[in-house]
Amino acid sequence: MKNRIMKAFIEEIHDKSMKFTMDDLAKRLGISKRTLYEHFSSKVDILDAIIDSTLAEFDERTDRIIENPTLTLLEKIKQTIAVVPSYNEFYDLRILDQMKRYYPAQWEKMYTALNQWDDLRALIEQAIQEGLIVHTNVPLIMKLIIDATNATLDRRFFQENSITVTEALNSIVDIILFGLVKKEDM
DSSP: OHHHHHHHHHHHHHHHGGGOOHHHHHHHHTSOHHHHHHHOSSHHHHHHHHHHHHHHHHHHHHHHHHHOTTSOHHHHHHHHHTOOOTTGGGOOHHHHHHHHHHOHHHHHHHHHHHTOOHHHHHHHHHHHHTTSSOOOOHHHHHHHHHHHHHGGGOHHHHHHTTOOHHHHHHHHHHHHHHOSSOGGGO
């Protein structure tokens, strides 16, 4: 039931922005407000659950990638950058902007998570040490990757151009890791 409530919460945000009420959410779910409150005490409680769930899932998927002995280091980097959480429709600039305005503590948690990527940094540093990636400024590489992946938060662009988040992330990784020039033309 909690997952159903979190999904409906995201749908309400998309339909009505963060201004919807717990009554609205209960109606969407076809349950009583009392039943809703048995699972979550407030909108903030639901928002925290969504954030915690997506961040935990992101970390778990990243850990599985990093610990997978069958993947090469470059495959680990590529797959780590392309991790998409289950509630990926929650990661939208419009939602984050509303969160910043109405729920600043939750926005700060999301902002920090979207701009800090220690596991990826370690993989990139290892790839540089092993000579797989050219020796360059790691903070600059991280900024480029983070800014490029955070560009997927602009869901309107991707919808207008019929690109899924997964396709966008894979393209971003390929461009950052392998460039735009065809190998035979180099």
